[in-house]
Amino acid sequence: MVIKSFKESHPIVLFSYFLSIIVISIIQRNYYLIVLITISAIIVDYFYNKRDFLKDMKYFLVLVLLVTITNPIFVMEGKDIIYQNSFITVTRQALIYGLVFGMLLASMLLWFKVMKRCISDSHIVYLFGSILPTLGLVISMSFNIINKLKNQYQKIKEANYHMPCKNKFVYYRNVIVILVTYAFESSLDMMNSMISRGYGKTKRTNFHLYSFKKDDLLKLLIIIILSLLCLWGYFGYYQSFYYYPMIQVYQFKLIDIVFFIAYVALAAFPLWLGGKKNV
Structure with a gap:
């Protein structure tokens, strides 16, 4: 079976993938998963944006540092006080949560940049035009x-x-x-x-060369299965993760291996098919 590269996939496959990875990433609170998501986003960004990778990392580090520093100014919760005066209280929990949230926010920007490289104007018109x-x-x-x-x-x-x-x-x-x-x-x-040209006066059709083939169906099924596994892990095990007043010390369980592999596999999905043309 001929399997197209990721960027050549059907627009429904591309849109489903980025919708899944962005939604599943942005709802996470477990710092282990956020680190995995961040590393994956950096690797995928390097694969698709090699020319601007160093510039992306510069903005990435600046954003993470900015969120880490400013979070204790707005959130003064936590038991481990690092610095305190009559105006501000800086806690270890606020700093760590700022670091984690900054990494998550920066990784989201990388995912959106990769999405911009893969999804074009014609894809958007095809998906929402009708x-x-x-x-x-x-x-x-x-x-x-x-x-x-x-x-x-x-x-x-x-x-x-x-x-x-x-x-x-x-x-x-x-x-x-x-x-x-x-x-x-x-x-x-x-x-x-x-x-x-008479736009909006009558119902219009859009010309496109996209056809949903067997390899697109296979990709879509893989994305759905991995996404369901990730959602199962979130709602079943990671939803109630907390940072205040104390950071939760997460104890690894055997089932976590399944969820972590699912997260990494979903995040690295564009790399599997990045340069492949045939299988």
Whole structure:
């Protein structure tokens, strides 16, 4: 049987995978699982974004450090006090929870970036075009406008490369004005183009070359089975995990091996099929 690479999978398979991994990851509280999810997200991001990997890690570390430092400012719970004055109480539990939550938040950003590499505008239109055409169009336009603004910003920087500005505030203010104006003009041009083509007046069909094949069914079944195992582990064993007032010391059980393998297998699923064309 011919098995396509992960990026060449049917849009339903891609959407199901990223929906599963993001939802299952974001609900976790067990620090062992969050560490596994974070490591998996870093590896997958390296596989799909090698050129920007070091930049991603820079933002990853900054975000984790920022959340770790700021969490004790807003959450002053916990028994192990590290520092205390009349305004703030810093506890070990708050610092550790900030570190864990920062890792989870940063890993979510990596998953979204990988999703952006795998799911294109045509996938979004195909998935939501017939069910929710307006939503599909808005999501597709949102993805597209981000890339357009990024490219336009690079053009502005290149145009002003030989025109240094002493006042950075004025420079960035002008850049923002230019980008906002460009966004409005692009949106207006697109709206006029859609109106002239009769968008919204009659029911429309979308041309696509996607076909749901046997290998897509196999991938979807694997994703569903692994996701159900992960959800079973969460609702059955990890849902009540706590950090305050004391961090729960988790005792490993034999069943945990099954759930941990399921989490790692689901997170590493894009790597299995990353470069494979045939089996």
